[in-house]
Every structure is written in structure tokens, then in C-alpha cells.
Amino acid sequence: MPSAASKHLLFILAPLVVVFALLPGVYQNHLLLFNFVIFLILAQGVNIIYGFTGYLPFGYVGFFGAGAYGFAIMVMHLQWPAVLAVLVGGVVAVLLGLLLTPLLRLSGAYFAIANLAASLAVLHFVANPALEGITKGPYGVSLTGTFNPTHAYYAAVVVMGLTVGAVVYLKNSAFGLALQAVREDAVSASMAGVNIVKMRVIAWLASALIAGLAGGIYAWYVSVFYPDNVFSGEFSIFAIVFALFGGVATITGPIVGVIILYGIYNLIGFTTPQYFQLIYGLLIMGLVLFLPAGLVSLATRRGWNVP
Amino acid sequence: MSPEQTPILKVSRLVKRFGGFHALDGLSFHVTPGEILGLVGPNGSGKTTAINVISGLYAPDGGEVTFDGASAGGAASHRLVHRGINRTFQVPKPFLSLTVRQNIQVALAYGGATATPPSIAELLDEYRLKEVADRPAADLNSAQQKMLDLTRALATRPRLLLLDELAAGLNPAELDWIAGRIKALASTGMAIIVVEHLMGFIEQITDRVIVLNAGKEIFEGTLATAVREPQVIEVFLGGEHAH
Numbered sequence: 001m002p003s004a005a006s007k008h009l010l011f012i013l014a015p016l017v018v019v020f021a022l023l024p025g026v027y028q029n030h031l032l033l034f035n036f037v038i039f040l041i042l043a044q045g046v047n048i049i050y051g052f053t054g055y056l057p058f059g060y061v062g063f064f065g066a067g068a069y070g071f072a073i074m075v076m077h078l079q080w081p082a083v084l085a086v087l088v089g090g091v092v093a094v095l096l097g098l099l100l101t102p103l104l105r106l107s108g109a110y111f112a113i114a115n116l117a118a119s120l121a122v123l124h125f126v127a128n129p130a131l132e133g134i135t136k137g138p139y140g141v142s143l144t145g146t147f148n149p150t151h152a153y154y155a156a157v158v159v160m161g162l163t164v165g166a167v168v169y170l171k172n173s174a175f176g177l178a179l180q181a182v183r184e185d186a187v188s189a190s191m192a193g194v195n196i197v198k199m200r201v202i203a204w205l206a207s208a209l210i211a212g213l214a215g216g217i218y219a220w221y222v223s224v225f226y227p228d229n230v231f232s233g234e235f236s237i238f239a240i241v242f243a244l245f246g247g248v249a250t251i252t253g254p255i256v257g258v259i260i261l262y263g264i265y266n267l268i269g270f271t272t273p274q275y276f277q278l279i280y281g282l283l284i285m286g287l288v289l290f291l292p293a294g295l296v297s298l299a300t301r302r303g304w305n306v307p
Numbered sequence: 308m309s310p311e312q313t314p315i316l317k318v319s320r321l322v323k324r325f326g327g328f329h330a331l332d333g334l335s336f337h338v339t340p341g342e343i344l345g346l347v348g349p350n351g352s353g354k355t356t357a358i359n360v361i362s363g364l365y366a367p368d369g370g371e372v373t374f375d376g377a378s379a380g381g382a383a384s385h386r387l388v389h390r391g392i393n394r395t396f397q398v399p400k401p402f403l404s405l406t407v408r409q410n411i412q413v414a415l416a417y418g419g420a421t422a423t424p425p426s427i428a429e430l431l432d433e434y435r436l437k438e439v440a441d442r443p444a445a446d447l448n449s450a451q452q453k454m455l456d457l458t459r460a461l462a463t464r465p466r467l468l469l470l471d472e473l474a475a476g477l478n479p480a481e482l483d484w485i486a487g488r489i490k491a492l493a494s495t496g497m498a499i500i501v502v503e504h505l506m507g508f509i510e511q512i513t514d515r516v517i518v519l520n521a522g523k524e525i526f527e528g529t530l531a532t533a534v535r536e537p538q539v540i541e542v543f544l545g546g547e548h549a550h
Contacts, residue, residue, distance in 0.1 A: 174416035177405065181413045184402035187364065188456075190384035191393060193417035193463055249404075 005172035008307050012251055013168060016040075017161040021154070030153060032266060034221055037156040038214055039262055042239035043246075043254035044163045045210035050240070051248025052170055053203045054183035055104065058112040058236055059119030062100075063093040063208040065231035067215025069126050072141045073134065082146045086155060086216035093212020096122065097205045104200050116233075123231035140226035143219065152221035159213045166206065167251050171307065179203055180249060238262070244287055247294025251307045256295055312339040315375055315498045316361065316467055322369030323356050323522075330356040332522035333370070340466065343489065343499045345509040345530065348519035349542055354502040355397060356522070358469045361500075362394045363387045374467065389419030393460035394469035397502075399452035401444035401459070407431070408440045410455055411462050418463025430458040433488070449476050467498045474508045486511045506530065518542070 020040075023033050042064065049055050070092030074085035103114050129137040170176030179199055181189040186196045215230060222229075246257025261283075291297060296306040314337035323331040331353045338344045346354045359365045361372055363384035372380035379387055402410050411427050418424065431437045434454040439447060444455055453473055460468060470489070474482055482505070489512050493499050503509050509516060510530045518526035518533055520542040526533050533539050 174412060177409055177413050178417055180405060181402045181410075184404060185400050187384075188396070188400040188402065188459070189413070191362065191388060192414040192459055193385050193388040193419050194413065195383075195385045195417075 003172070004307070005168055008168045008171065008251055009165070012255070012307065013161060013164045016164060016255065017157060020157050020160065024150075024153060030149060034149070034153050034156060036258065036262060037153070037160050038218055039238060039242055039258045040255060041156065041160050041163050041210060041214040042235060043242040043258050044160075044167050045207045045214070046239045046243040047167060047248050047250075047254045048170065048210070049203055049207035050243065051250070051253075052176060052179040052183060053200055054107075055115075055200070055204070056108075056112045056240065057115050057207070058233075058240070059115035059117070060207070060211055060239060061231055061233060061235040062115075062119030062122045063096060063211035064215035064218070064235050065119070065126065065227070066096045066122060067093045067212030068219035068225065068230035069135055069141075069215075069227075070212065071216035071219040072136075072143060075143050075146050076136075076141060077134075079145075082148065082151065082220050083155065085146075086213060086220060089216025089219070090209045090212040093208045093215065094205050096212075097208030101201055101204065104197075104204060116236075119231065119233075119236070123227055126231070127227035135227075138227060140224065140229075141219075143223045146220060147223040149221050152217050155220070156214070156217045159210070159217060163210050164251065164255070166210075167254075171251050175199075241284060241287075244294055245283070247296030247306070250294075250296050253294050253296045253306075260295075312341075313376075314339050316500075317373040318357070318361065318370070319373070320370040321357070321360060321367055321372065321380075323353075323360055323365055324368050329522050331360065331367075331370075334519070334522060334524060335370075336517050336524060336527070338467070338498045338500055340496045340498050341493050342515070343493045343501060343513045345513035345516035346500060346502045346519060347504075347506070347509060347516050347530075347533075351521075352519040352542075353522040354519055355471055357519075358394060358471050358500070358502060361467075362392055362469055385417075388463050388465075391421070391464070391466035392469070393418075393463050393465035393467075395453065395456040395460055395471055395473050397471045397475075399449070399456040401447070401452050401455045403445040404443055406441050406443055407436050407447070407455055410444055411458055414459045414462035420462070420464035422464050424462050424464045427462075430461060434458050450481060453477075461492075465497065467500070468492065470499065470501045470503075472502055472504065474503055474505050482508055506534075 020037055024030050027033060046057060046060060049057050067089030070089035071085045074080040074088045100118050103111055106114055126135045127138045131137055178194045181192060181194060182196045182199050190196050219225060242257035242261050243254040245261050247253030299306045317337045319335050321331045321334040334357060346357060348354055360367050363382050366381040374390060374392060408427060411430055415424055431440050434457060436451060436454055439451060447455060474485060477485060486508060489499060501513060513530060515528060516530045516533055517524050518539050526536050526539050
């Protein structure tokens with residue numbers, strides 16, 4: 001009999017990757033598909049740090065932007081191939097994550113606010129005109145030499161597969177259980193022998209790596225961007241709302257959240273951002289009040305086991 | 308207890324302050340393998356603080372904690388767990404959204420037990436959690452959560468077990484049953500320190516008690532002797548009852 005992890009890989013991860021690998025052949029709006037994949041990655045990254053450890057990363061976009069600029073700098077100044085530059089984007093995000101590990105001493109709203117402030121600090125650091133020679137400052141970067149949306153799209157699908165695979169591992173391993181134990185009660189987790197600082201740092205850096213890789217691929221795909229684009233708070237808010245809407249600490253919750261919410265968003269075709277923000281603000285409030293554990297909790301309340 | 312045995316835990320002149328308040332003020336005692344030591348005293352006398360310092364939740368402000376011949380004062384809790392110290396909490400602290408089985412699995416996977424730990428099935432069976440094994444810990448009643456706290460500790464195969472008011476809230480039948488379990492654990496060589504307000508329960512299971520007041524030891528011996536000590540009577544009942 002296959003293990004639960006094998007089932008999750010076979011019935012969740014594999015179909016997801018296959019569908020998104022084949023969709024460009026039958027659906028022409030490739031940018032929309034790419035955005036879906038990017039949000040699937042980011043929502044799962046939020047899932048790892050929030051769902052499994054309880055830290056709500058309102059400044060998650062800081063890692064995404066750091067990855068985008070890590071990619072851009074390697075391509076602009078060292079002419080590295082795009083795939084390697086994406087990996088550097090991931091490494092830059094991890095280094096930023098290491099720099100920000102003291103934030104893990106905070107909890108709840110304090111962590112969320114400090115994380116948001118940190119992402120803004122990184123934005124203003126990158127956008128500083130004094131760094132024009134390195135980051136192009138506020139004037140934006142143009143990476144037309146590496147422009148290849150098809151390759152970038154499939155790189156995103158690969159990273160999405162790896163990210164969902166990481167969540168499958170967390171959902172089915174003692175490591176994932178220990179992370180949840182730390183989230184539930186850090187003191188009790190330490191008395192179960194869990195090194196809580198190490199666990200939190202690993203989850204934090206893993207989620208930073210995921211966002212950094214996504215940011216690098218995003219830079220590869222769009223090729224021309226400004227600091228405000230890749231450090232836009234909307235990335236954090238969307239990823240958090242999608243993950244929460246579906247249900248964190250599950251494999252399927254963030255996937256369902258992205259597909260339903262981002263799908264509705266594009267179907268309705270909102271064009272006025274202020275209405276969109278208003279609706280999303282109300283949505284967060286509604287979620288917290290009525291479905292704090294996300295859509296999947298509708299099933300779990302009935303005793304169904306939702307992976 | 309065999310008096311010639313080497314203590315597994317030695318606490319010497321332990322001091323713990325919270326601001327200007329001395330929760331522990333030069334406390335010294337020891338416990339040997341297989342012994343059940345009771346820590347008793349009025350509220351605020353330092354019993355739980357002593358347990359918190361020994362289990363690494365608080366760093367001591369002075370004095371020494373020696374476990375198995377090596378210093379243990381101020382070490383991180385998870386390292387002390389790996390060395391063989393574990394505890395339960397006055398208010399049980401299970402991982403509420405995890406199932407009972409998963410709660411124990413975490414401790415089995417990360418407890419660093421040097422000897423073969425008991426299996427999940429054994430723990431569930433021995434501590435009456437079999438029926439609720441796959442339910443979230445949040446669904447358990449208080450007594451069951453206490454047993455889960457205990458099984459989480461036992462899964463790490465401790466050589467020193469600290470029980471903080473484990474018996475509070477249990478009915479008489481449950482008290483007899485858990486007293487038997489604690490004595491059975493001690494008979495395997497486990498040293499056990501019990502903090503408890505239920506004197507009948509303390510009398511039933513302990514070999515020796517330390518009576519604390521204001522962070523200091525005021526008596527050491529059997530509970531039967533302690534209850535005849537004027538100083539002990541005074542701190543429990545007030546000055547006018549001591550004479």
C-alpha cells in the first residue's frame with residue numbers, strides 16, 4: 001500500500017505540474033498562467049513559514065524582490081546564464097533571511113510589522129540612487145538579453161513542483177510535525193526535545209529561498225522592472241490571502257486558494273485597484289471571523305481528512 | 308532508595324530572582340536514581356520555579372545544578388531533554404491541533420532517547436489514551452491532557468522526571484492508579500521529583516520530602532515527620548496554629 005506521501009505526490013503534485021506544463025499549449029494567455037504559477041509558489045512559501053511555524057510574513061515580498069535583484073545583478077554585471085542567476089536570486093533571499101533571523105524573536109503582530117518594515121527597508125536600499133551602478137537605483141533594470149518567457153515559465157513550474165514537494169514532505173514527516181509543535185507551543189516543543197530556534201530558522205530560510213527563486217524567475221520573465229514592481233506589497237498580501245483562504249498547514253489549501261481567488265479576480269476582471277483592495281480587506285476580515293482555518297476547514301469539520 | 312547511591316541530580320545554593328523577588332534563595336537538595344522526592348510548600352514558595360530552573364526554562368541567577376555529574380544550569384531545555392531530564396506542566400501544554408498520537412510522535416522523533424523508548428502503542432495503552440489516539444489533543448479533558456503531557460515526557464526516556472501537580476484534578480480512583488504508575492516508573496531506576504499540594508498523594512508515593520518556604524528549604528525528611536514540625540505547620544497554617 002503506498003504511503004500517504006506517495007499518494008500526495010501522485011494525486012496532488014503530479015497532476016498540478018502536468019496541468020501547468022501542458023496549459024500553455026492550449027491557453028494563449030501565458031502571462032496569466034505564469035502569474036498563477038508564481039502565486040502558487042508564493043502561497044506555498046507563506047504556508048511553510050506561517051502554516052507550519054505561525055509567523056505571518058507581511059514583508060514576504062522582500063525575499064521576492066531580493067531574488068529578482070539577485071537575478072538582475074548577475075545578468076547585468078556578470079552575464080551569467082539565466083538559470084544560474086535564478087539560483088543566485090534564491091541565495092540572495094536566503095542571505096537576507098539570515099540577516100533578518102533576529103526578527104524570529106518576535107511573535108504575532110510584532111513579527112508581522114517588523115517583517116513589513118524590513119521589506120520596505122530592502123526596497124529603499126535597492127532603489128537608492130547612490131546604488132545606481134549596481135542596482136540601477138529607482139530607474140529600473142532592463143534584461144532584454146535574457147528575455148525568454150517560455151523558459152522562465154517552465155522554470156517556474158519546476159520551482160512550483162519543488163515547493164509543493166517540500167510541503168508534501170512537511171505534511172508527512174516528523175520534521176513537519178515538529179514545526180507544527182513549535183507553532184502550537186514552543187515551551188512544550190522544547191520539552192519534546194525539539195531545538196525550536198533551529199527549526200524556526202530552517203523554515204524561515206526555506207520560505208525565503210522559495211520566494212527568492214520565484215523573484216528571480218519573475219525577473220527573467222518580465223525582463224524590465226522597477227523596484228516598486230518587485231517589492232510591491234501586493235505580492236505579500238495576495239500570497240497570504242490565497243494561503244489563508246484555502247487553509248494553511250495543508251498541501252491543498254494554498255493551491256485551492258490561489259486557483260479560486262486568483263481565478264475569480266481574473267474572471268471578474270477588476271480594473272480599479274482601490275475596489276480590489278477593499279474587497280480583499282473585507283475578505284481577510286471575513287476569513288478571520290468565519291473561516292479562520294480556511295476553506296479546507298469546511299471539510300475537516302465534517303471529519304474528512306484533507307491533505 | 309539506597310542511601311549509598313550517587314545522586315543523579317544535585318542542586319546547590321540555587322538562586323532565582325524576578326526583579327527584587329527571590330523565588331529561590333539558596334536552595335540545595337539532591338535526588339538519587341529510583342527515588343521519588345516530594346517538593347511541598349505553600350503557594351509562592353518556589354516549587355515550580357525550582358522545576359523550571361532544573362528543566363532549563365529559567366536560567367539560574369546563582370548556584371549550581373548538576374545532572375549526572377555535569378553542570379546543567381542554564382542549558383537549553385531541548386539539550387537537557389536529550390541528556391535525560393523531562394517534566395510535565397501544572398497546566399498541561401499539549402500541541403492542541405495535533406492528534407494524541409502525533410503529540411507523542413514528536414517526542415519520540417526528537418527526544419534523543421539514548422535507551423529504546425517505549426512504543427506509542429505501549430504509552431497509549433498504559434496511560435489510557437488508546438481510545439483518543441487519533442483525536443486532536445484539544446478534544447481531550449483535563450485529566451487526559453495531563454496524561455498526554457506525561458506520555459510526551461516519557462517518550463524521551465527521561466532518567467529524571469519532574470511532575471508539576473500531575474495529580475491535581477484527578478478523582479480518587481485515578482489518583483490511586485497514577486500513584487501506581489509513578490511508583491512503577493521509579494522502580495525502573497527513574498528519579499522523580501513530585502510537586503504537589505495533595506498531601507495524601509505525596510505520602511502515598513514519596514520516599515522523602517523537601518518543604519520549601521520563600522525559596523528556602525525548611526525541612527527534609529519523611530512527610531509523616533514533616534507534619535509534626537512546628538516550622539512546617541507554621542508556614543502552612545499560620546503562626547497561631549503552630550503552638
